[in-house]
Amino acid sequence: MELGWLLWGAAVLLLLHLLMELSPAVNFVLRIGFYYVLCIVCSGLTAPVCLLVNGGRTVKNMRIIKTVVKSFKYFFGLRFEVKGLENFDVEGPAIIVSNHQSILDMMGLMEVLPDGCVQVGKKELMYAGTVGLITYLGGVIFINRKSTTSAKMVMAEVAKTMTADNVKVWVYPEGTRNCTGDLLPFKKGAFHLAVQAQVPVIPVVYSSFTTFYNPKKNLFTSGKIKVEVLPPIETKGLTSDDVSDLTDRCYNIMRETLFRLSGRSGEGKDSS
Ligand SMILES: CCCCCCCC/C=C\CCCCCCCC(=O)SCCNC(=O)CCNC(=O)[C@H](O)C(C)(C)COP(=O)(O)OP(=O)(O)OC[C@H]1O[C@@H](n2cnc3c(N)ncnc32)[C@H](O)[C@@H]1OP(=O)(O)O
Numbered sequence: 001m002e003l004g005w006l007l008w009g010a011a012v013l014l015l016l017h018l019l020m021e022l023s024p025a026v027n028f029v030l031r032i033g034f035y036y037v038l039c040i041v042c043s044g045l046t047a048p049v050c051l052l053v054n055g056g057r058t059v060k061n062m063r064i065i066k067t068v069v070k071s072f073k074y075f076f077g078l079r080f081e082v083k084g085l086e087n088f089d090v091e092g093p094a095i096i097v098s099n100h101q102s103i104l105d106m107m108g109l110m111e112v113l114p115d116g117c118v119q120v121g122k123k124e125l126m127y128a129g130t131v132g133l134i135t136y137l138g139g140v141i142f143i144n145r146k147s148t149t150s151a152k153m154v155m156a157e158v159a160k161t162m163t164a165d166n167v168k169v170w171v172y173p174e175g176t177r178n179c180t181g182d183l184l185p186f187k188k189g190a191f192h193l194a195v196q197a198q199v200p201v202i203p204v205v206y207s208s209f210t211t212f213y214n215p216k217k218n219l220f221t222s223g224k225i226k227v228e229v230l231p232p233i234e235t236k237g238l239t240s241d242d243v244s245d246l247t248d249r250c251y252n253i254m255r256e257t258l259f260r261l262s263g264r265s266g267e268g269k270d271s272s
C-alpha cells in the first residue's frame, strides 16, 4: 500500500518535471503558482503565531514574518547580494523608498527590512485571504490609490504618528509594479511624508529582474539580485515647496544605481 503511494508520487513528480522541461509556460505557471501557495499557506500558519506572541496588529510581528519569508528564496534559487545596510542606522524614524518590480519583491523586502518598519500598500491586499490577514497583523498601512484625497489623509496621519511611535515607513514611490528594467516616474506621497515628519529618506535599489524573471516571456529561473541601501537624504528645514526637487533628486540617484547594479551603466545620465 505505502509503496504504491510512493510510486504514484514519483510518477506525478516525474510528469510535472517533464512538462516543465517541455513547456516554458507550464514551468512559469507552476513556479509562480507555488509562490502563491507558499505565501497563502505560510501566512495561515504564521498568523496564529503572531497573535499568540504579540497579541494583535503591531510592527513587532514583522520580525516573525521576516524570519519565515527569508527562507522562500531557497525554493526558487534566488540569491541576494546586499550592500550598505549600515545606512539604515539613522537615529529615529525615516522613509525608505525602493523600486517595485514584481510580487517577488516581498522576498527582497524581507531580506533587508530593518526592525520597526511598516510598509505602505494598496488596500486591495487586505482582502487577499490569509495574506491579507498577515499584512494587517504586520502593521501595513493601507491606502486607496483611487482616491488621492483619502491616501493623502492616511499619509498625513502617518507623518504625525511616526515620530511618536518611532517607526520607519517603506514606500514604493512608483506606486505600482514595473518589471521593465527602468523606473516609472515617482509619485510624491513618500516625499511629502518625509518633509512633513522632517525625517530622512533612505533609497534602496534592487537590480533589474529582467534576466531571470519576465511574465510576458514566461521566464522565471534562478538568479542573483543585487541590493544597495543608499546613504540617507536629510529633509530637515525643507518645506512642501521643496518636495518636487527632493523627488527628482531621489529619482535620479536611484535610476543611476539601478542601471549600475543591472550592468547598464551610462544610461542613467539622460534622465531629467
Ligand atoms: C509569513 C508569510 C507571509 C507571506 C505573505 C507576504 C506578506 C508580507 C507582509 C508584508 C509585506 C507587505 C508588502 C506590501 C507591499 C505593497 C506594495 C504596494 O501595494 S505598492 C502600491 C501602493 N503604494 C503606493 O501607491 C505608494 C506610493 N504612492 C504615493 O505615495 C502617491 O503619491 C499617493 C498614493 C499618496 C497619491 O497618488 P497620486 O496618484 O494621486 O499621485 P501624486 O502625483 O503623488 O499626487 C497628486 C498630487 O497630490 C500631491 N500630494 C501627494 N501626497 C501629498 C501629501 N501627503 N500632502 C500634500 N500633497 C500631496 C502631489 O504633490 C501632487 O500634486 P502636484 O502634482 O505636485 O501639484
Ligand SMILES: CCCCCCCCCCCCCCCC(=O)OC[C@@H](O)COP(=O)(O)O
Residues within 6 Å of the ligand: 035, 036, 039, 040, 102, 103, 104, 105, 106, 121, 122, 125, 127, 128, 129, 130, 131, 175, 176, 177, 178
Ligand atoms: C481570497 C483570495 C486569495 C488570494 C490570495 C492572493 C495571494 C497573493 C500572494 C502574493 C503575496 C505577495 C505580496 C506582495 C504585495 C505586492 O507586491 O503587491 C503588488 C502591489 O504592490 C502593486 O500593485 P499593482 O498595481 O497591482 O502592481
